Amino acid sequence: MDELLKNQIFATHAIAAAGSVALGTALTYPLDTIKILVQVGSGSGKQLTTAQALARVRSLSGNSGLYNGLGWLTLGRVLGLGARFGVYEILTALYKDGREDNYIYVSEALMAGIAAGAVESFVSSPFELIKLRAQVTSASRFPKSTHVVEKSVVSPLIERLLHGYSPDTRALNHSVGLLSTLTTKTSNLIGALKEYPWMMTGSGRAPSVCDVRRLSDIISLEGWGALWRGLRSGVVRDCIFGGIFFSSWQFLHGVMLDWKAVGMDPIPRSDEEIGPLPPLAVSLAAGFSGSIAAAASHCFDTARGRSQCIVLPKYISMERRLLKWNLPGKRFERLTGIHPSDRNLLFRGLSLRMARSGISSFLIVGSYFWAIDHLV
Template sequence: MEDFSKNQTFAIHAFAGASALTLGTLSTYPFDTIKTLIQVGSGPDKQLTAAQVFDRVRKLSGDSGVYNGFGWLALGRVLGVGARFGTYEMLTAFYKDGRKDNYVYASEALMAGIAAGAVESLISSPFELLTVRAQVTSASRVSNSSMGLQKTSVSSSVAKLLRGYSPDVKALNHSVGLLSALNTKQANLTGSLKEYPWMMTGTGRAPPVYQVRRPIDVISLEGWGALWRGMRSGLVRDSIFGGVFFSSWQFLHRAMLDWKAVGMDPIPSSDEDIGPLHPLAVSLAAGFSGSVAAAASHSFDTAKCRSQCLVLPKYITMERKFLRWTLPGRRFERLTGIHPRDRNILFRGIWLRMARSGVASFVFIGSYFFVIDRLVSV
């Protein structure tokens, strides 16, 4: 009977957490889509505004375009944030062991949050890549007529790398025409070019992002490792976010407890004597902490989003390994995964991410308490 009660309690909290996370993601997903498109679409001399991005998404994908990729992000957040809070609770349990008030210092919350954020990054990275590419697709003009595609037979090498992809025959013919030193009357010249993976688009460049957005396409063309692309910047981002979020939330929680204890008679000897805080106050503290954490980690979020929009086929990755290709930039940039060309645009969309993280954290914590109160009281 005791085991059944524990399992039922765990199921209630898991359901409440998943529901609250889904609601928080749903309520702020348009902010995330616009933020991502500003990050990946901007350049040193090109700064997009939220209005421009929103108008382009509406024009190309309709009003529902701002929710492209929502399912991937919702699933990733349920797993990732669940792992973040679970790891944090396990680590802080060692800090609280033997203490009278089960109190956690802000410095301890910082260290536990850094480790929890790293675990979240490892779990949620594949879902973020698929989300980002779906968001970019919502603002991309995909037209078969403008690409000059023809439903012709595809070479076996291209078919293995990217299923369902038709090469741009117009670009292939143009490339053949540039080979003036060769005998272009040879009937098999175009067919021979199709056999080379780097000519699958007819231009020598990798396919666009909107052609490589499904999991099966990413894995077949870029390999399993592509699902964790931008892992360096992602680890730094989520570690900073987790550390700042939990430490600032713990600091605010302590301050609110001390404020509530002022004027109490008799003076409370422990936190249990003070009593629980109001759910609205806890939710507001979580929302503020989420905004601060988003601001502290935003530059690494930009670096990761931009790296996830790069399509790197397996043959290019293999070639870089053979040539021992080194990452460009300074040592700090190489360690954290920041490309030197992105130095001047790392803070694009920071206000949107702060708003999204703050509102999502507020809705998540508030709805979690609401669902728990309703389910437990039944």
């Protein structure tokens, strides 16, 4: 009977946590969409503003375009936050083992948060990639040549690598024509050249992210490794975010406990004697901690988003490995996954991410406490 009761309590907490994450993600998702578009749409010569990104999405996809990819992010957030808080609770339980006051120091919360962020980044990376490409598609104009094209003009290899994509036939024929002056014994030189993956667009460039946004297309053209593209910058981002989030939250939690203990008679000897804090105060502390953590890790979030917005066929990736292609940039940039051309764009969308992270953290923690109070 006790075992059944424990399982029911665990299931109730799991349902409440998943529901709170889904609620917080859904309500703040438009901010995330605009933030992504500002990050990947800005260049060294142009700066995409929040108003321009919003107007573009609404004109091309309507208001529903702000929610493209919501399902993928919700699933990734449920799994990612579950991994983050799960790892954090396991590590902090080891820290508290043997202590009478059941207290966690800020430095310990920082280290546990860093480890938890690394695990979260690895779990949520594939979902963020698909989500980002769906968001970019909502603000992209589809070329007419990719919609209505006879299937006979698509080479078998292109059709097998990228289902539903049709190359720009005019540009492709022009590129092939430049090479067809070579003398060869092959009678069908043009057809043979069209079979090469890097000739798919007719310009030597990979297809747009709008053509490679589905999971099957990504795996077919870019390989399984593409699901973890930008993992270096993602791990650094989530490690910084997790460490600062949990350490600042623990610091604020300790301050609020000390404030509550003022004037109590007798003076409490441990946190358990002080009693629980109001859910609203805990939720506000989580929201503030989320905003601070988002500001500290935003540069790496921009670098990750811009790297995930690049289509890199697996044949090119294999070629780079064989040629031992070195990553560009300084040593710090290579270690953290920042491209040198993105140096002046790393702070784009900072206010949007701070607002989204702060509101989302507040809603997740607040709705979780509300659900537990009503379900347990």
